[in-house]
Amino acid sequence: xxxxxxxxxxxxxxxxxxxxxxxxxxxxxxxxxxxxxxxxxxxxxxxxxxxxxxxxxxxxxxxxxxxxxxxxxxxxxxxxxxxxxxxxxxxxxxxxxxxxxxxxxxxxxxxxxxxxxxxxxxx
Numbered sequence: 001x002x003x004x005x006x007x008x009x010x011x012x013x014x015x016x017x018x019x020x021x022x023x024x025x026x027x028x029x030x031x032x033x034x035x036x037x038x039x040x041x042x043x044x045x046x047x048x049x050x051x052x053x054x055x056x057x058x059x060x061x062x063x064x065x066x067x068x069x070x071x072x073x074x075x076x077x078x079x080x081x082x083x084x085x086x087x088x089x090x091x092x093x094x095x096x097x098x099x100x101x102x103x104x105x106x107x108x109x110x111x112x113x114x115x116x117x118x119x120x121x122x123x
Contacts, residue, residue, distance in 0.1 A: 001025045003114030005096045010120040011086055019081040021096030021114055028077035029053055032103040034110055035070065035081045037092035037119075047094070048081060049103035057103055063089075086121045093118050 007019040021033060034049040048070040051057035055072045069082040079096060094117050097110035104110065 001031065001098055001112040003096050003098060003112055005094065005114040005117045007081075008094060008117030008119045010122065013087060013121055013123045015086050015121070016082070016084045017086065017119060019083065019094055019096070019117060019119075021079045021081075023077045023079075023098060023112075028072075029074040030101060031098040031112075032101055033070070033072060033079040034097045034099070034104065034107075035079075035094060036097060036107055037090075037094045038116075039089075039092040042092075044095075044107055046105045046107070049105060050079060051103045052101045059103060059105060061105075083119070086119075088121045088123045091119055091121045 002024045004022045030052050032052045035047040036044050037047050038044040048060045050070045067085045072079040096114045098112040099110045
């Protein structure tokens with residue numbers, strides 16, 4: 001599976017961005033997708049995850065709840081992270097990852113990773 005993340009950019013505090021993660025090489029529908037981020041000098045952290053298939057199950061880190069929405073479109077082999085009300089502390093390189101079927105919050109549980117996309121939020 002190859003993952004391509006995109007959609008990062010520079011926004012002001014309170015702004016919005018929509019990250020995309022497009023997959024190739026395997027039936028996307030059987031993959032759970034996660035988003036992680038890593039800020040300079042900090043450890044990588046979980047942001048959000050969505051289950052395979054219809055994406056009925058989602059999970060978010062506490063700081064993302066109410067502001068971020070993860071979704072998927074299996075017909076396009078894509079997953080998305082809609083980020084609203086962005087804060088400077090959301091600035092990081094965001095990575096999408098995939099694993100079979102079941103969503104997970106630990107990076108070690110994901111076998112497929114895309115390249116990062118940089119999000120910068122200015123105050």
